Structure formats: structure tokens, C-alpha cells
Amino acid sequence: MTSLSLGHVKLKDAGNYKLTLENSHGSVSLDVRVKVIGKPSPPQNLKVKEVTQNSVKLTWSPPAEDGGSSIISYHVEKRDPKRKMYTQVGETESCEFKVTRLFEGNEYVFQVTAENDIGIGEPAELSQGITPQSPYESPLKLNVKNITRNNLDLSWSAPKNDGGSAISGYIVERRTTYSPRWSKVNRTPIKETELHLEDLMEGEEFEFRVLAVNEAGYGRPSDPTQPIQFIISDLYAKPIVLHVGEATVIEVPFRGSPQPRPTWRFEGMHITENRKKYSETIYNMTSLTLSRVALEDAGTYTLLLENNFGSSQMSVRVIVLGNY
Incomplete structure (x- = not known):
């Protein structure tokens, strides 16, 4: 009777063992295959693939030792760096997992364990904490x-x-x-x-x-605009028709927040004010006075409203007819 004792076997002890008997007349051999089943070793190459403001995607490779039994699944866990207790966030059969519902600016530590028919093995833990944040700047x-x-x-x-x-x-x-x-x-x-x-x-x-x-x-949102509220009259949808020598006052009510600055232009150019052509603004009403108009005063007059957060404009066409 002969025997070989293996105590406290480990996964690395699995393999083929050969027993050989010899005497003066020859030898005979017997192969014995020993299968050691245990929990898998930690997953390998645990890395962070992607970080957003509320999620982290992890990737890894299968364990070097599967414990003699196929890997069933992987367990992903997280914890606060100030705490020792992990909480499970998900389970997957693949070698990647996206952890969601994270809070931007909070730091997290992650670990992954592999599971086979025997149980869950030792974890692979990231060497440092990860802080979810937007991967790019705001517009x-x-x-x-x-x-x-x-x-x-x-x-x-x-x-x-x-x-x-x-x-x-x-x-x-x-x-x-x-x-x-x-x-x-x-x-x-x-x-x-x-x-x-x-x-x-x-x-x-x-x-x-x-x-x-x-x-x-x-990504992160842009800084919001200030409250926008422009209301500019569209009373002058139709042209104003004048004869040479006549006068008119173009009055436009408006409202804005913050209070806008009105500017009048003629054919896109700033108006040089004089006695014949001048503007006036009182609170939420601006006006442009045209007196003793001539043929060269015909064209498009534009009111531009501006503040630090936007602009608006309206135009009115003035037609000047000659005297018969």
C-alpha cells in the first residue's frame, strides 16, 4: 500500500500526478488527475474607462485562477473613502460595468469580486478613489x-x-x-x-x-442667461407714407429686463441728430421725430434695444412722395 497526502491544498496543487512502481523486471505507471476546486482569485487589471458627472464605467480581466470552476458573475461594490463598509451596486457576467446614480463631486472607492460555484473570491480594489465630474466644459x-x-x-x-x-x-x-x-x-x-x-x-x-x-x-450646463423679457411693439408693420415737407413721430413702446438701451439707425447707420431728426426716450417709450422730410429721408429706420444679456430690433419703412 502506498499513499500521497496533500494537506491544505491550494489551486496550484491541481494537476496530473503519476505513480510509478519499479522492480528488477520492469515498471508500471498510474496517472492520477487531481482537481482542486475553490473560490476564484481577484479579477485582474481593474481600471476606470469612463467618468461622467454621475457615473463611472469600470473594466477588468478575468481572474488568473477561476478556482477550478467557471466564473458565474462579477460583483461590483462601492464605498465612501471615509468608511470601511462596501455596498453592492451591481452584478454582471461581462468584464465591464457602469455604476450610475453617483453624485458629482463626491469621491468613491470601487472593488470587484468574481464568483464561481464554490463562492465569491477575494476582491480587486482600485488603488485610489474616483470623483465623478463632467468630462468636458460647458458651452x-x-x-x-x-x-x-x-x-x-x-x-x-x-x-x-x-x-x-x-x-x-x-x-x-x-x-x-x-x-x-x-x-x-x-x-x-x-x-x-x-x-x-x-x-x-x-x-x-x-x-x-x-x-x-x-x-x-x-456635460455641465452653461451659466444661465439673466431673466429675459423684451417686448417691442410691432405697430409699424406697414410703411409710413409722407409728402415732402411733412413731419411724423415714430413712437415705440417697449419693455425689457434689465432695462434696455434704445438706439435708432437709418439704413443701418447711426442717426446724427439735429432739429429735423431727433430721438427721445421716456421710461418704456422711445420716439423718433422726423420733421420737414425730404426725398432723401425715405428708407428704413431701425430701433435696436440692447442690454448686457441680449438684443432686439424692429424696423419701419418710410416712403416720401414728392409734391405735385
Whole structure:
């Protein structure tokens, strides 16, 4: 009788063992295969593949030792660096997992364990904590212009840093000054860096902001606009018809927040005021007086309203007829 004792076997003790018996007449051998089953070793090459403002994607490789039994799944856990206790955030059969519902600016530590039929093995832990944050900057220079009673135009510049992934589009959000909640203006991202908005409620004050989108998700929003409320009269949809020597006063009521600065132009040029042609603004009413008009006074007069956060304009056409 012969025997071989293996005490406290480990996974590395698995393999083929050979027993050989010899005497003067020859030898005979017997192969014995020993299978050691245990929990798997830690996953390998645990890395962070992607970080956004509210998620972290982890990747890893299978354990060097599967414990003699196929890997069933991987368990992903997180903890606060100030605490020792982990909480499970997900389970997957693949070698990657996206941890979501994280808070931007909070630091997290992650670990991954492998499981086979015997149980869950030792963890692989990231060497340092990860802080979710936007992978790229917010859009720049958000500007509001061409504001009328119910419409306006927004424009902005692309972020300087796209986080290594091209910007695929933009989402515009708005809110009223009495609401803390932002709502999307466009449900699907647009590729242009401008947007025309229609059917806004007259007299309502709005704030706007823009978010860039790429494969990593939504970036940080731009600084919001100040409350926008431009109302400019459209009383002069039809031309003003005058005869040489006549006079008229073009009066335009307006409202804006903050209070806009009115400027009058003639054929795109700033008007040099004199006794025949001068403007006056009193609170929310601006006027342009044209007296003793001549044929050369015919053309397009434009009122431009501007403040630090946007602009709006309206035009009126003046026709001057000669005397018969």
C-alpha cells in the first residue's frame, strides 16, 4: 500500500500526478488527475474607462485562477473613502460595468469580486478613489438676440474641451423666474450652436442654459442667461407714407429686463441728430421725430434695444412722395 497526502491544498496543487512502481523486471505507471476546486482569485487589471458627472464605467480581466470552476458573475461594490463598509451596486457576467446614480463631486472607492460555484473570491480594489465630474466644459458665450413678442434666438460657442470625445449635439433648457425646475426645449440634441424659439408667452420672464452632449453623456450646463423679457411693439408693420415737407413721430413702446438701451439707425447707420431728426426716450417709450422730410429721408429706420444679456430690433419703412 502506498499513499500521497496533500494537506491544505491550494489551486496550484491541481494537476496530473503519476505513480510509478519499479522492480528488477520492469515498471508500471498510474496517472492520477487531481482537481482542486475553490473560490476564484481577484479579477485582474481593474481600471476606470469612463467618468461622467454621475457615473463611472469600470473594466477588468478575468481572474488568473477561476478556482477550478467557471466564473458565474462579477460583483461590483462601492464605498465612501471615509468608511470601511462596501455596498453592492451591481452584478454582471461581462468584464465591464457602469455604476450610475453617483453624485458629482463626491469621491468613491470601487472593488470587484468574481464568483464561481464554490463562492465569491477575494476582491480587486482600485488603488485610489474616483470623483465623478463632467468630462468636458460647458458651452460658452450664451447669447440672446432678435427678441420679439413671442420669439427669440439663442446662440453659443462650443466647449473648449470635449473630454476626448466629439460633441454630438446640444440640449437647451429653460425655466421661468418663479420656478426652480429646468425643462428641455429640444428633446433630442441639435448639432447647431444656435436655436430659434417661438410661441413664448408674452410678458413672461425666462432663463435659458445649454448643455453639450457626447458619448459620455451630458456635460455641465452653461451659466444661465439673466431673466429675459423684451417686448417691442410691432405697430409699424406697414410703411409710413409722407409728402415732402411733412413731419411724423415714430413712437415705440417697449419693455425689457434689465432695462434696455434704445438706439435708432437709418439704413443701418447711426442717426446724427439735429432739429429735423431727433430721438427721445421716456421710461418704456422711445420716439423718433422726423420733421420737414425730404426725398432723401425715405428708407428704413431701425430701433435696436440692447442690454448686457441680449438684443432686439424692429424696423419701419418710410416712403416720401414728392409734391405735385
